[in-house]
Amino acid sequence: MKKSKQRLTIHIGIIGLVIPLMLLCCESPKKAKREKSDEAGIPDAWNNSINENASELLTKGKAVFRFETFGDEAFWTDKLQLHKAIADKGAGGVGDGLTPKAALAAGLKVDLDLLPESVKQQIKEGKLLDDTDATLALIKLNAVVGIVGSFDGGQLKSIGVTCAICHSTVDSETGIGKRLDGWPNQDLNVGAIISMAPDLTVFTEMLDVDVETLKKVLASWGPGKFDAELNLDGKATRPDGKPAATLIPEAFGHAGHNLHTWTGGWGNVTYWNAYVANLELNGQGTFYDPRLMDAKQFPIAAKMKLGNKRPTGEDKVSDKLAALQFYQLAIPSPKPPKGSFNEGAATRGMAVFNGKGQCSTCHVPPLFSEPGWNTHKPEEIGIDDFQANRSPEKTYVTQGLKGIWIRKRGFYHDGRFPTLIDVVNHYDSFKKLNLAENEKQDLVEYLKSL
Numbered sequence: 001m002k003k004s005k006q007r008l009t010i011h012i013g014i015i016g017l018v019i020p021l022m023l024l025c026c027e028s029p030k031k032a033k034r035e036k037s038d039e040a041g042i043p044d045a046w047n048n049s050i051n052e053n054a055s056e057l058l059t060k061g062k063a064v065f066r067f068e069t070f071g072d073e074a075f076w077t078d079k080l081q082l083h084k085a086i087a088d089k090g091a092g093g094v095g096d097g098l099t100p101k102a103a104l105a106a107g108l109k110v111d112l113d114l115l116p117e118s119v120k121q122q123i124k125e126g127k128l129l130d131d132t133d134a135t136l137a138l139i140k141l142n143a144v145v146g147i148v149g150s151f152d153g154g155q156l157k158s159i160g161v162t163c164a165i166c167h168s169t170v171d172s173e174t175g176i177g178k179r180l181d182g183w184p185n186q187d188l189n190v191g192a193i194i195s196m197a198p199d200l201t202v203f204t205e206m207l208d209v210d211v212e213t214l215k216k217v218l219a220s221w222g223p224g225k226f227d228a229e230l231n232l233d234g235k236a237t238r239p240d241g242k243p244a245a246t247l248i249p250e251a252f253g254h255a256g257h258n259l260h261t262w263t264g265g266w267g268n269v270t271y272w273n274a275y276v277a278n279l280e281l282n283g284q285g286t287f288y289d290p291r292l293m294d295a296k297q298f299p300i301a302a303k304m305k306l307g308n309k310r311p312t313g314e315d316k317v318s319d320k321l322a323a324l325q326f327y328q329l330a331i332p333s334p335k336p337p338k339g340s341f342n343e344g345a346a347t348r349g350m351a352v353f354n355g356k357g358q359c360s361t362c363h364v365p366p367l368f369s370e371p372g373w374n375t376h377k378p379e380e381i382g383i384d385d386f387q388a389n390r391s392p393e394k395t396y397v398t399q400g401l402k403g404i405w406i407r408k409r410g411f412y413h414d415g416r417f418p419t420l421i422d423v424v425n426h427y428d429s430f431k432k433l434n435l436a437e438n439e440k441q442d443l444v445e446y447l448k449s450l
Contacts (some may be wrong), residue, residue, distance in 0.1 A: 070283025265393025285317020314393025
């Protein structure tokens with residue numbers, strides 16, 4: 001009897017456990033489905049938001065890169081009055097105006113894709129290029145790369161400048177072609193364009209020089225060069241008397257790189273975008289870098305208080321920087337044209353690059369720059385320290401090598417080495433590599449293949 005009671009107790013206990021389990025099983029499919037749906041909804045929505053954000057940043061960043069002036073009309077129009085050099089007297093200018101032919105000679109580019117067929121045909125027939133009104137028409141179409149104008153009827157009222165003026169070009173030697181964002185405009189004569197401005201007072205007062213001296217400095221830059229530190233230290237020439245201007249750098253292939261300008265310590269892509277938008281294009285925004293308050297290294301910047309720049313009104317720069325950075329980092333390095341290098345030699349050159357040539361020690365594949373803090377002291381690369389000393393860290397940046405084949409005005413920051421074989425010979429001598437001539441040539445072909 002005792003055993004029967006025990007069995008009954010056990011059975012009742014088991015039933016007591018089974019019934020709730022059965023009820024749970026009956027309810028669980030709906031509840032589990034609901035919970036699964038809820039859990040799935042969060043990551044799905046989040047993943048969608050990431051994709052939407054990326055798409056939005058890319059679209060907005062491209063527009064900023066190409067067409068955003070950051071309010072710099074206050075500088076190029078109100079102070080320099082550059083618009084009056086572009087338009088002739090009949091369209092609000094002060095002289096004969098700027099013809100498309102003269103604009104192209106100064107290195108400005110025209111985006112073919114933004115031209116209507118009728119204009120394309122006239123250009124093809126050799127028409128329009130000597131007509132100053134055609135320049136205004138091209139600006140109205142937003143087809144002059146890096147230039148944005150506003151009009152009141154036929155009168156050009158203002159001119160603004162964008163990132164693209166220096167960091168975009170076109171695919172034609174004529175200067176009229178399909179836009180190539182991120183490529184340096186190696187024909188752009190920045191000094192000549194600034195010299196066209198009717199009023200250069202802002203520069204003469206900043207640098208404490210007369211107009212004649214200023215124009216000599218601007219003329220010394222030549223095509224494809226610009227001095228981005230002149231407004232900081234006032235140094236127009238190197239100790240050897242040569243111009244202090246440097247090559248306009250590319251804006252492609254910088255994803256994964258920390259520093260990307262010629263010299264070290266300035267900051268990464270978004271730092272330089274903020275620097276250029278505020279201090280070079282002279283946009284209306286906020287910029288802070290207390291290092292520029294050092295009057296010993298940066299006397300002009302300290303005098304002009306460029307280390308802590310604040311807009312008098314709306315900040316037209318800061319909310320554009322995220323999208324601009326995103327777009328710029330999305331621009332890949334261009335691949336070399338087929339047949340532009342010897343493939344067999346390039347294969348052999350890769351072995352030299354990674355071995356005897358010691359190139360990959362600093363230019364680490366696949367970034368071809370150094371992961372981390374990618375800078376070196378001048379003595380480490382065997383060149384003078386002038387340009388390095390103009391930067392906060394007094395170093396040179398390890399340049400990325402992808403797309404180096406596009407360069408046509410020399411290599412290094414100032415183009416001091418006319419060809420790639422000159423660069424190879426420099427390192428062969430400096431580092432005592434003892435490369436054979438065929439190894440050097442193979443290495444050049446490999447560099448051309450990147």
